Amino acid sequence: xxxxxxEKILAVHTGKTSVKPGExxxxxxxxxxxxxxxxxxxxxxxxxLGIDKVxxxxxxxxxxxxxxxxxxxxxxxxxxxxxxxxAKMGIxxxxxxxxxxxxxxxxxEKGIVGPGDLIIGADSHTCTYGALGAFSTGxxxxxxxxxxxxGEAWFKVPESIKFVIKGKKKKWVSGKxxxxxxxxxxxxxxxxxxxxxxxxxAIKDFSIDERFxxxxxxIEAGAKNGIFGVDEVTLAYVxxxxxxxYQIYESDADATYVRTIEIDLADVDMQVAFPHLPENTKRIxxxxxxxxxxxxxxxxxxxxxxxxxxxxxxxxxKKVAKGVRCIIIPATxxxxxxAMNEGLFNxxxxxxxxxxxxxxxxxxxxxxxxxxxxxxxxxxxxxxxxGRMGSTESEVYLASPAVAAxxxxxxxxxxxxxxx
Amino acid sequence: xxxxxxxxxxxxxxxxxxxIPARYLNTSDPNELAKYCMIDYDSDxxxxxxxxxxxxxxxxxxxGSSREHAPIAIKVAGISCVIAKTFARIFYRNAINIGLPIxxxxxxxxxxxxxxxxxxxxxxxxxxxxxxxxTYTATAFPPFMQELIEQGxxxxxxxxxxxxxxx
Numbered sequence: 001x002x003x004x005x006x007e008k009i010l011a012v013h014t015g016k017t018s019v020k021p022g023e024x025x026x027x028x029x030x031x032x033x034x035x036x037x038x039x040x041x042x043x044x045x046x047x048x049l050g051i052d053k054v055x056x057x058x059x060x061x062x063x064x065x066x067x068x069x070x071x072x073x074x075x076x077x078x079x080x081x082x083x084x085x086x087a088k089m090g091i092x093x094x095x096x097x098x099x100x101x102x103x104x105x106x107x108x109e110k111g112i113v114g115p116g117d118l119i120i121g122a123d124s125h126t127c128t129y130g131a132l133g134a135f136s137t138g139x140x141x142x143x144x145x146x147x148x149x150x151g152e153a154w155f156k157v158p159e160s161i162k163f164v165i166k167g168k169k170k171k172w173v174s175g176k177x178x179x180x181x182x183x184x185x186x187x188x189x190x191x192x193x194x195x196x197x198x199x200x201x202a203i204k205d206f207s208i209d210e211r212f213x214x215x216x217x218x219i220e221a222g223a224k225n226g227i228f229g230v231d232e233v234t235l236a237y238v239x240x241x242x243x244x245x246y247q248i249y250e251s252d253a254d255a256t257y258v259r260t261i262e263i264d265l266a267d268v269d270m271q272v273a274f275p276h277l278p279e280n281t282k283r284i285x286x287x288x289x290x291x292x293x294x295x296x297x298x299x300x301x302x303x304x305x306x307x308x309x310x311x312x313x314x315x316x317x318k319k320v321a322k323g324v325r326c327i328i329i330p331a332t333x334x335x336x337x338x339a340m341n342e343g344l345f346n347x348x349x350x351x352x353x354x355x356x357x358x359x360x361x362x363x364x365x366x367x368x369x370x371x372x373x374x375x376x377x378x379x380x381x382x383x384x385x386x387g388r389m390g391s392t393e394s395e396v397y398l399a400s401p402a403v404a405a406x407x408x409x410x411x412x413x414x415x416x417x418x419x420x
Numbered sequence: 421x422x423x424x425x426x427x428x429x430x431x432x433x434x435x436x437x438x439x440i441p442a443r444y445l446n447t448s449d450p451n452e453l454a455k456y457c458m459i460d461y462d463s464d465x466x467x468x469x470x471x472x473x474x475x476x477x478x479x480x481x482x483x484g485s486s487r488e489h490a491p492i493a494i495k496v497a498g499i500s501c502v503i504a505k506t507f508a509r510i511f512y513r514n515a516i517n518i519g520l521p522i523x524x525x526x527x528x529x530x531x532x533x534x535x536x537x538x539x540x541x542x543x544x545x546x547x548x549x550x551x552x553x554x555t556y557t558a559t560a561f562p563p564f565m566q567e568l569i570e571q572g573x574x575x576x577x578x579x580x581x582x583x584x585x586x587x
Contacts, residue, residue, distance in 0.1 A: 024564050041448045041488055048575050049582065067446055074446035124486040124510055140488035140514035146578050154564070188433055189480040193509045222480060224509055277433060364442040364485070383484060385437040387460040 002252030004160045005227055006195040009135040009249055013118040021159040021258075029059070030244075031113055032147040033121030035103055035360075036064035038140070040081040042122055045145030054089045055151035061093040061112055061121075062086050063103040066360045071367040101332025101358045104128035104216060104300035109332055114238050115230045116247030120144065120153050125300050125382065127218045130227035131211035132234055133248060137225045158195045158224040159258040165200035167265035172416050174310070175210025176302060176380065176400035179217040180271035182263065184281030192222035194258065197251065199229065202265055208237040209306040216301045217382055220278040272378075272413060273398035276386045284403060284415045294377040295320075295408040296389075297401050298329025298356070299363040302380035305335050307401040312344040314405035314416050315351045321411030326353035327369045329361060353408065365389045371396075378407045423500035423521065424539040424550075425472035427532045430461065432478035436490040436511065439482070445489055453489050454496035471498035474540070476532045478504065482511020488518060495520040501540055503547065503558070505529040516565055519573035523547065523558035531556065542569075 003011070003018055011019040013027040034042050039062055046054075054060055062082045067075035079096075086094035093112055100106065104125050107113045115133040119126060122144035129136035139153065147153050163182065183190070196218045198211075206214070211228050218226025228234070230248045238246060270284035297303070297311050308330060320326040328348050330336040336358060339345060348355050362369030363381040371377055371390030376397070379389070384396035397413065406416040438460040440453055447453070458465035475494065481504035482490060491514045494502065501521040515522045521542050528547045532538065536551040545558035561569065571577045 024562060037442075037445045037487060037489075041492075044448065045575055049579060051582070066442075072446060078446060078448070122486055122488075124484065126486075138486040138510050140486055140491075140510060140517060142488060142517040142574050143513065146574055149582075150578065188483060189506065189508070192480065192506065219484075219510075222483060222508055364437075366442055383435075383437070385435045385484060387441055388437050392460045 001256065002254035004195065004197060004251045004255040005133065005229060005249045006135055006160055006197065006225060007157060009116060009118055010155060010157055019157045021157050023157045025155050025157060026152055027118055027155055029120055029147055029151055029153055030117040031059055031061060031119040032144060033061045033063065033103060033107065033119065033123065033126060034144045035066050035123055036068060036075065036079050036082060037066050038122035038144060040078045041141035042145035042148065043081055043085045045142050046148050049149050051149055054091065054148045057090045058092040059151065060091050060148055061107060062091055063095055063100055063106060065100055065102050065358070066364065067366050068100065068359055069097050069357065099333060102300045102303055102360055105304055105331035105335065108132060108212065109334055111241040111243045114242035114244065114246035115234065116249055120147055124219045125216050127223065127226050128212050128216040128300060130215035130218065130225050131208065132238060133228060133230040135225055135227065138219060158193055160195040160197050161191055162257040162260045163196060163198050164260060164262045165198060165202040165265065166262065167202055169205060169265050170269065172270055172402045173265070173268055174400045174402065175206050175213040177271045178268055179214045180273050180278065180281050180398065181268045183217065183221050183278050184271065186221055188220060188277050188279045189222040191218065194223055196221065196223045196226045198226065203228065204231060204233065207306060208233055209304040212304065213301055220382060270400060270403055270415060272403065273384055275384050275395045275397070278382070278384060278398060287413045288415065290413045291376065291411065292324060292378045292407055292413060293375040294369060294371065295324060295326040295404050296362050296369055296377060296379040296381060297404050298331060299360065299381040300331065301382040302401050303329055303331030303335065305338050307380065308335070308339045308344050310401045311405035312347045314402060314420060315353065315409060316347050318351055318409045318419065320352045320408045324408055324411050325369070326408040327356060327362065328353050329356045330358060332358055362389055378404055378413055380404050421542045422539060423472060423542065425470065425474050425500055427474050427476045427534060427536045427538055428469060429532070429534040430475060430477045433480045433483055434461065434477055435484035436482055436487050437484055439490040440487065440493045445487060448489065450492050450496045453493040457493040457497040466497050469498055472500045473498065474538050475499050475502045476529060477502065478529060479506045481507050483508035486510045488514045491515045491518055491520045501542065503528050516568055517574040519569070525556050525558040528556035528558065
């Protein structure tokens with residue numbers, strides 16, 4: 001019987017020829033990731049095991065990105081735990097301020113993750129790397145701590161949902177709109193414990209940056225992982241970039257899926273997710289006109305170069321509306337430099353937007369753009385839970401970089417069509 | 421093992437940001453985290469509950485961030501067990517790994533009312549509602565997870581495994 005790409009990757013890493021949904025397996029890991037919030041807990045758990053070295057110094061990534069550059073003394077102490085552990089263990093992939101970026105933009109950019117890999121990260125958005133045809137999933141700190149010691153983790157093989165994407169994208173519609181549309185359709189637990197596999201004739205029209213955005217938000221539908229097959233777009237990105245050999249897997253034609261969901265892009269408009277769940281999506285024309293206080297363009301979801309280019313195209317020669325703070329956060333140092341060299345910062349700064357060094361910052365209500373009671377932010381981030389960006393009486397609306405940029409200019413939730 | 425206590429009902433899709441908001445995640449001290457358990461859902465939660473009390477939730481409990489600080493905060497705050505219709509997968513995994521008892525039961529989630537006195541046999545997944553004189557059965561754990569739970573979490577399980585490997 002045929003297998004899905006998810007099943008194939010899990011099987012290979014378990015030393016089996018096949019696995020089936022529901023099966024509990026112990027699998028070998030290619031990369032184990034943690035950040036400044038989750039890794040200190042993981043390191044503490046690791047230390048309880050009574051061993052003095054990690055399973056492989058080049059297979060662990062420690063990325064302090066959430067509260068960095070350190071927002072307060074406690075955060076500084078947390079990052080110090082990572083820095084000292086990395087030095088003691090000789091961990092290759094520790095990237096401090098100046099080299100670091102938002103982990104899920106940084107790892108693919110540096111070629112640390114690639115097609116066919118099995119990756120766990122103590123961060124729920126670890127599912128991002130599924131864009132490259134890898135199996136990648138978020139876990140907690142104890143899993144991470146043990147994985148740093150053993151290079152293994154237990155998994156329940158997930159069932160897969162097949163999304164067949166067809167048709168043509170409408171003007172301004174991006175990967176963010178597609179994933180928000182899907183979450184709106186199936187709900188925040190619509191893919192709970194399952195793999196979301198994105199297929200279909202229209203996939204070729206989604207850039208690698210858009211695919212990262214789509215896979216990134218699989219967790220917002222409760223999924224274990226989001227995954228794409230490998231095509232020319234993937235190969236163009238990974239060739240010459242990955243630091244280990246990669247392996248390409250594809251789903252068999254007779255693989256078993258728990259559900260198949262067809263989506264015609266003719267039905268997908270620009271989306272805005274209303275508070276306080278990512279499933280509360282509306283079409284842009286149903287959301288227009290709502291007054292906002294802040295716009296955030298960045299995060300592991302939408303802080304990549306293409307996102308910044310789209311925002312710059314819309315903001316060029318215009319000014320951010322009075323009363324709105326527009327905060328733009330390139331996700332990595334390389335994206336930062338590229339955006340600077342392309343002149344995007346001139347556009348942003350001339351528009352009165354603030355440009356920040358890479359950080360997760362406001363996405364999780366950490367720092368660099370916290371909301372007061374009664375304030376409303378439109379953000380390209382991934383979650384709009386109660387209190388996510390600050391006060392429990394503030395609101396977060398999720399949208400694409402195009403909608404975010406347009407809204408920053410008008411001061412209300414807007415479509416780019418209104419200003420271009 | 422048996423636990424007993426009063427039921428505290430919470431809703432659907434309780435996310436880890438309300439269980440323990442990110443503004444308290446600049447520490448990993450369990451006692452510090454426990455002080456703020458559920459603060460953005462009910463700011464008096466930790467003062468209202470007594471050690472041993474039980475949280476009873478709707479669907480998708482623990483969705484969102486992978487922060488293990490969430491089950492840690494619940495456990496250290498004194499909650500002896502979380503019952504839900506369904507759990508989000510990372511929370512489910514984390515709870516088992518750190519030894520916070522969790523049970524999945526749609527019937528219990530629907531029938532238990534706030535303040536009901538409950539007695540739970542964790543090994544059997546049997547939930548007795550003393551107040552309403554009802555009994556509900558939770559979904560059984562697969563044997564591997566049962567073993568993890570019995571050994572008090574993944575660290576103990578792994579220590580034993582690593583120890584065995586060295587012999």
